[in-house]
Amino acid sequence: MFAKNSVPSPLAEKYERLQAILQKLGSVAVAFSSGVDSTFLVKAAHDTLGKKAVAFTAASDFVPQRDVEEAKAFCQKEGIEHHVVPFPILTVPHVKENPEDRCYYCKHALFSHMKEVAAEKGLAYVVDGSNLDDDGDYRPGHRALRELGILSPLHEAGLYKQDIRDLSQALGLPTWNKPSFACLASRFPYGTELTPAGLERVNLAEEFLMDKGFRQLRVRAHGNIARIELLPSDIPRMLDESLREKTAAYFRTLGFAYTALDLLGYRTGSLNETLPKEKQPEQA
Numbered sequence: 001m002f003a004k005n006s007v008p009s010p011l012a013e014k015y016e017r018l019q020a021i022l023q024k025l026g027s028v029a030v031a032f033s034s035g036v037d038s039t040f041l042v043k044a045a046h047d048t049l050g051k052k053a054v055a056f057t058a059a060s061d062f063v064p065q066r067d068v069e070e071a072k073a074f075c076q077k078e079g080i081e082h083h084v085v086p087f088p089i090l091t092v093p094h095v096k097e098n099p100e101d102r103c104y105y106c107k108h109a110l111f112s113h114m115k116e117v118a119a120e121k122g123l124a125y126v127v128d129g130s131n132l133d134d135d136g137d138y139r140p141g142h143r144a145l146r147e148l149g150i151l152s153p154l155h156e157a158g159l160y161k162q163d164i165r166d167l168s169q170a171l172g173l174p175t176w177n178k179p180s181f182a183c184l185a186s187r188f189p190y191g192t193e194l195t196p197a198g199l200e201r202v203n204l205a206e207e208f209l210m211d212k213g214f215r216q217l218r219v220r221a222h223g224n225i226a227r228i229e230l231l232p233s234d235i236p237r238m239l240d241e242s243l244r245e246k247t248a249a250y251f252r253t254l255g256f257a258y259t260a261l262d263l264l265g266y267r268t269g270s271l272n273e274t275l276p277k278e279k280q281p282e283q284a
Helices: 008-025 036-052 065-078 102-120 132-134 143-149 161-170 196-211 234-236 241-254 270-275
Strands: 027-032 053-059 082-086 125-127 217-222 223-229 258-261
Touching: 008 036, 008 161, 027 036, 027 102, 036 053, 036 065, 036 161, 036 258, 036 270, 053 065, 053 102, 053 132, 065 082, 082 102, 196 217, 196 241, 223 234, 223 241, 234 241, 241 258
Parallel strands: 027 053, 027 125, 053 082, 223 258
Antiparallel strands: 217 223
């Protein structure tokens, strides 16, 4: 628990609301990706429910192994029961073809499986880390969660992403300033077939840039073209001749004939910009 005066009262009240929601649920399986939101949720759930809060981490072609390892390490440090749930996501009907509503089929299959595993372990609910900021983008996966009765306590407690970061910092969580991440499938335009090799290629490309000190980034794969999205403040550094040449050379070893730098920089869901207007998120 954080010190009494370390966060503003409205934020402390939201945290208390979250604890009350979790307490009412009794026991939960937390879908834990090791990202900002789910790390905060699994910590709050464990602090509230103790051994009745268990972490489930999906292991699939859509999830970098580094995230699975980070999830393991966090739970071990915090004394939280943790289960890695292997899931052959590319065998789920429609997922491999990567339609616009791919996330619906993916989430429906994955969380259906998690519900089964949770029931086997005597856990009453499966919960995820969705928050109020997730309402603004095109997210067909949320429909699957609603259909399956997956609960989103952070959303119910009225928490936004910045609230979660602030509370995470107050709780001493290392993820309070961790960059946002999305599954590797989000690096491909809709309609592009998803393969293990293609997913690993963008994963390695992003790891290369992370090793160069870039934090918030995406590498979008457009056939044999890699489109790099960086924070606007990081773009000048990528223009360094040596770094440009090393990046292009490494990306060629991955199978990208061309490497491009997106002049608009990093933004969430940039591939949704090609969707029909009625599916476009509202711009704040």
